[in-house]
Amino acid sequence: MLIAVFVNGKFCKDPKFVTADDFFFSGLNIPRDTSSPVGSVVTPVNVDQIPGLNTMGISLVRIDYAPYAGLNPPHTHPRATEILVVLEGTLYVGFVTSNPDNRLVSKVLYPGDVFVFPIGLIHFQQNVGKTNAVAFASLSSQNPGVITIPNAVFGSNPPINPDVLTRAFQLDNNVVKYLQSRFGWKNN
Structure with a gap:
């Protein structure tokens, strides 16, 4: 009798049937189209793209930003802290602390700089440079939500x-x- 185990909102594959493809994703080196209304696009690599991430507590995103104000709008991840590293371009980033202060914590980042967004806090990134910007972020959940x-x-x-x-x-x-x-x- 086959019993399916449901963990973290996803079915776990029987280990006897796991393949390398359950732990693989390709294509994060490919620039994405930033012609959205806000001038950015997020490419997620979480449990939906890599089933083997279920229960692992990690995920990744690539974010491409258009020149001159491409924006990853204010958002939150209810189940994860995020750590972002800038690969190309210049980003203005920040988060807002919770009530009652609602204090903005922000910084301008350059290639190689890293910034952390605490779990559940509203945060954003905006390209303040004249060229495309690219960042990668790791999140402390296989399914961080946004x-x-x-x-x-x-x-x-x-x-x-x-x-x-x-x-x-x-x-x-x-x-x-x-x-x-x-x-x-x-x-x-």
Whole structure:
């Protein structure tokens, strides 16, 4: 009798049937198209791409940024700390501490620089250079999750009642409706 084991939201393969391909991913050397609305693209390498990562507690992403302000928008990883290394370009990065301070901790990074984003905190990266930028980040979970703040707030499905967002952000109702019409795309 075959028994499937479900761990961390994924099925574990019987070790007798594991192959090298369960632990392999190719292509992180290939630059990605940064023509998204924010000028960046994230290429994830997590348990969805490498099934052998299940229960390992690690994952990786490549982030490509367009010149002149390509942005990985404010987001959070609810299940992971992230450590980012810049390979090419110049990035302005930062995170915001939790309530009540909501203090911005930020820095400009250059090739070879490393920055850590603590688990669950809202963080971002923006290319402040004239050339493409590339960074790699490792995350302390095989399935770190990502919540992109603008998409979550203004692009939820179904939409959050505009009256809630109007009051929360102290914006005109028409501005909220406009923002809701602009979000909902994916960055990875």
